[in-house]
Amino acid sequence: MVVDKLSKHLSNAEIDRIFQALADATRRDIVARVTAGEYSVSGLAALYTMSFAAVQKHVAVLERASLVTKEKRGREQIVRGNHEGLQKARHLLDQLETIWRQRADRIADILAEDDEKDLP
Amino acid sequence: MVVDKLSKHLSNAEIDRIFQALADATRRDIVARVTAGEYSVSGLAALYTMSFAAVQKHVAVLERASLVTKEKRGREQIVRGNHEGLQKARHLLDQLETIWRQRADRIADILAEDDEKDLP
DNA sequence: ATATCGTACAACCAAATGGTTGTAGATAAG
DNA sequence: CTTATCTACAACCATTTGGTTGTACGATAT
Numbered sequence A, B: 001m002v003v004d005k006l007s008k009h010l011s012n013a014e015i016d017r018i019f020q021a022l023a024d025a026t027r028r029d030i031v032a033r034v035t036a037g038e039y040s041v042s043g044l045a046a047l048y049t050m051s052f053a054a055v056q057k058h059v060a061v062l063e064r065a066s067l068v069t070k071e072k073r074g075r076e077q078i079v080r081g082n083h084e085g086l087q088k089a090r091h092l093l094d095q096l097e098t099i100w101r102q103r104a105d106r107i108a109d110i111l112a113e114d115d116e117k118d119l120p
Numbered sequence C: 001a002t003a004t005c006g007t008a009c010a011a012c013c014a015a016a017t018g019g020t021t022g023t024a025g026a027t028a029a030g
Numbered sequence D: 001c002t003t004a005t006c007t008a009c010a011a012c013c014a015t016t017t018g019g020t021t022g023t024a025c026g027a028t029a030t
Helices: A012-022 A025-036 A041-045 A052-064 A083-117 B012-022 B025-036 B041-045 B052-064 B083-117
Strands: A068-073 A076-081 B068-073 B076-081
Touching (some): A012 A052, A012 B025, A025 A041, A025 A068, A025 B012, A041 A076, A083 B083, B012 B052, B025 B068, B025 B076
Antiparallel strands (some): B068 B076
């Protein structure tokens, strides 16, 4: 199987986990919220109609993807955005964007060459 | 259930499809390849050890996520990167990045305020 | 001391995923 | 015409996913 590594620092498995973690609206909402402030797991669970255990699982998925961290404070578990993980994700997305833009640039170049042929 | 819409133009279902499509190394490889050139489905299938049908399914997932288009040419089906879809994905990722960066900036501001308090 | 709160975790379930093989229909090549 | 190629699609299978309920346990409040 030929699968290019998109990053020297992120394994394909890590990238899989990041994208899969973000492929759910509830989890994206959790990321947005804990990136803008602190929430306990039950504090998060109160925001959604699903069960506490379901939210707990969503947080676990985000944690495995390094997008979020948990820290025990008293009897609560505080969830925060993991800036290192988020930065990794951002870097990864930059790389993907670069590949796509290179393609766009190549097309632009080809079109530019055609234009030159039309010059006097 | 409270789930913020991250975009006026992309539904949560569309975003789900985009991230999930990218949550597989083979599919990311396909996106990279068809973004850099043209491939038939069988041309793609030749690159991987899995069956033709499996690759066909991966392409279908990418197509449903609007990251790729198929066009019939003779008996072949040509797969290309869908620039509109890719741009949507890029825009979406920019928005996520903005949210994360705003958080970082807010932290920087808070730290800056603390520094000011230490001034003479 | 006891009840309550926040969490962890197991067991279970339905549906989706990622893969397989097999069959069938167009299209191209001999 | 016959054969080989490319694609589509169905049926099946194992595993994962997203959800549930129930139980147990440490921390907190009354």
